[in-house]
Amino acid sequence: MLKITPYMGPLVIIVSIAGLWYPILGYFMLLVFGAIFLIAPFRGRWFCGNLCPRGSFMDFWVGKISTKKKIPRSLKSYWIRVPLFLLMMVFMGYRLINTHGIINQIGMVLVIMCLTTSSIAVLLGVTIAPRTWCTFCPMGTLQSIVGVNKYPLQVDMEKCIKCHKCEKVCPMYLNIVDITHNPDCIKCGRCIDVCPKDALSFGKVNRSS
Numbered sequence: 001m002l003k004i005t006p007y008m009g010p011l012v013i014i015v016s017i018a019g020l021w022y023p024i025l026g027y028f029m030l031l032v033f034g035a036i037f038l039i040a041p042f043r044g045r046w047f048c049g050n051l052c053p054r055g056s057f058m059d060f061w062v063g064k065i066s067t068k069k070k071i072p073r074s075l076k077s078y079w080i081r082v083p084l085f086l087l088m089m090v091f092m093g094y095r096l097i098n099t100h101g102i103i104n105q106i107g108m109v110l111v112i113m114c115l116t117t118s119s120i121a122v123l124l125g126v127t128i129a130p131r132t133w134c135t136f137c138p139m140g141t142l143q144s145i146v147g148v149n150k151y152p153l154q155v156d157m158e159k160c161i162k163c164h165k166c167e168k169v170c171p172m173y174l175n176i177v178d179i180t181h182n183p184d185c186i187k188c189g190r191c192i193d194v195c196p197k198d199a200l201s202f203g204k205v206n207r208s209s
């Protein structure tokens with residue numbers, strides 16, 4: 001995790017709320033999309049665990065009041081996530097076409113998208129777990145598909161004592177020890193920090209493991 005990661009969250013509030021009066025702030029979303037497209041082919045979902053303002057907001061703000069239940073497995077299914085991604089793209093495309101290229105209207109479409117998805121994310125974050133939205137977020141799904149094998153988390157089974165401390169701190173509730181290099185790992189590194197045996201690291205996929 002980068003040192004700035006915990007401080008990215010307020011950007012969500014600024015874009016979602018101030019953007020209603022200053023739609024130009026919506027263009028910040030284009031920076032987010034650009035970063036995702038640049039990073040995902042090399043580092044998978046690294047953006048989600050290190051730079052995404054909403055991810056940061058969920059972890060460091062919503063996390064304080066979340067009930068922190070287990071995220072339902074069904075939400076991790078690509079049968080739900082891929083159709084949701086396609087639906088969102090079609091809907092956004094339709095909304096953007098209807099702006100007829102007017103700068104402020106495009107900005108407002110982006111602001112409303114940020115406000116709507118962030119509101120859903122906060123609701124799920126409080127009632128289930130902070131990263132519930134991130135489990136099926138269309139941008140997260142895109143990164144997991146594009147960067148499926150990139151920068152994977154590896155477990156050194158010779159060092160691992162199966163204490164499962166790593167899984168207790170994983171914000172995505174991943175089964176780290178039994179299923180390595182999960183494409184939904186957001187590369188936050190929290191598991192690495194708590195591992196008492198230094199058994200975890202990021203690296204290349206070891207096909208024989």
Ligand code: SF4
Pocket residue numbers: 047048049052053054055056133134135137138139140141
């Ligand atoms: S899944 Fe979506 S909201 Fe969550 S951190 Fe990634 S891009 Fe941000």
Ligand code: SF4
Pocket residue numbers: 155159160161162163164165166167176177194195196197198199200
């Ligand atoms: S914290 Fe380290 S030693 Fe414990 S289960 Fe995870 S990888 Fe293994």
Ligand code: SF4
Pocket residue numbers: 049153166169170171172173174176184185186187188189190191192
């Ligand atoms: S497996 Fe480790 S690096 Fe990946 S999301 Fe979970 S805690 Fe973060």
